[in-house]
Amino acid sequence: MATPELTAEQVDASAPEDLSARNRLVIALLLVSTFVVILNETIMSVALPRLMVALDSPASAVQWLTTAFLLTMAVVIPITGYLIQRINTRPLFIIAMSTFCLGTLACALSPGLGMLIAGRVIQAVGTAIMLPLLMTTVMTLVPEQSRGKTMGNISIVISVAPAIGPTISGFILNSLDWRWMFWLVLPIAGGALALGAIRMKNVTTPRYAPLDFLSILLSVPAFGGIVYGLSMLGEGGGEGIVAPWIPLVVGLAMLAVFVFRQLRLQARDKALLDLRTFASPTFAIAVVMMAVCMMSLFGTIILLPIYTQNVLGMDALQTGLILLPGGLVMGLCAPFVGRLYDRFGARVLLVPGTVILSIVLWSLTLLNQTTPVPLLLAAHVTLSIGLALMFTPLFTASLGSLPAHLYSHGSAVIGTIQQVAGAAGVALFVALLALQTNALLAEGLDQVAATAGGIRVAFTCGAVISLLAIVAAFFVRRPRNAAAGHGAMH
Helix, strand or coil: CCCCCCCHHHHHHCCHHHHHHHHHHHHHHHHHHHHHHHHCCCCCCCCHHHHHHHCCCCHHHHCHHHHHHHHHHHHHHHHHHHHHHHCCHHHHHHHHHHHHHHHHHHHHCCCCHHHHHHHHHHHHHHHHHHHHHHHHHHHHHCCHHHHHHHHHHHHHHHHHHHHHHHHHHHHHHHHCCCCHHHHCHHHHHHHHHHHHHHHCCCCCCCCCCCCCHHHHHHHHHHHHHHHHHHHHHHCCCCCCCCCCHHHHHHHHHHHHHHHHHHHHHHCCCCCCCCHHHHHCHHHHHHHHHHHHHHHHHHHHHHHHHHHHHHCCCCCHHHHHHHHHHHHHHHHHHHHHHHHHHHHHCCHHHHHHHHHHHHHHHHHHHHCCCCCCHHHHHHHHHHHHHHHHHHHHHHHHHHHHCCCHHHHHHHHHHHHHHHHHHHHHHHHHHHHHHHHHHHHHHHCCCCHHHHHHHHHHHHHHHHHHHHHHHHHHHCCCCCCCCHHHCCCCCC
16 A cells, blocks of 8 residues: 655655745644634633623523534544545645634524534534644654654643633623624634645645545444434433433444454555554553543543532633633643653653543542632642653554554544543533532432532542553553554554
């Protein structure tokens, strides 16, 4: 089979100085643009109560602003492996950012909920393309010995953008109309699009890749059904169009059919999502650990605001300010973690990272109505350090363990897992919170005490899951020049 993309070794062999400057520019443009689009994934989280009043809509309708975004991401990301193979870097970047800008403009101009949801869907299409494009480009261009540093920058994008989204939203809503959440993002996204259109270079070699329409048709109910069902569970399960278990069951059944079809097609290199990525033990283990990370990150992002506002009586802006230091610390740690990975490998970072994650989650099981705010702040900052120690090694080791022709598929798998795991984390934590809160209310506790009890049970579940990550951390190994073994998995 013809090599679909330039490998890092081929890139370095040709005009290294000039190409290195070009590659740095391309990666910088992709990093900034991806940060902007991922920020929108959580920027709505503290805005939903305000939108219910402004748009005169019930919670079940307004929740679709988040659900529709997640659904679209889950459906589009599996197709990105095909798009990255067929379309060159510059036109695919322009398509993704133009789509995102169009969706952002539609949201800013929305007269009502319907157009706002449509705008969020258009935004999500652009967002879904950007992250796999960034990761595949980095794996293609950056030599193995310095990937950790560059992946550290990607970790900033993936972890910090969702973490500071609620904070930015809180600042905007404290003094401006909700539409400013989009008006303020639009010129930044438009500037990234304009700069990319002028300066972005093509750095991959497109190849012919067949598109299996049946796989696309199967992927929509498979990934969409799972994320929708989990999102409905995350809302408490009572106000969806259908019961949450119905889309979950349909999604899992369609996923089984989808996987079976990919296994048949990949033998002829025709799979929409090539599952030979999981033939690498390092990739498989890292993806499972990444799912635990995303469940912890998104579960915490949703639980802590509920705790601070419903138990401690704080407002949205104060909550955002409590979450902000953790997001900033995660961003500051990421480049150093990347350099440590390049020097020492994955395990030295993953083992302490998973231990820190577990310790903090166990400490959060002790929250009550009188927990001091400084302790909560310290716990969130420490949790962020633990996640920072995990994200960069997991991204770098997982993709680095694959041969070059599977980079785009590996990036698509990671992006899909992130969406499903994020939705699962929110669903699991909130469902446990609701069940325990209702049980304690039935026993005669007041609302605040019952909510605190529900928070403790939800974090206990997260803490138990984190123990699995500690065990898995010992089995993630640093890849040994997997790109060189290009045909190893045929």
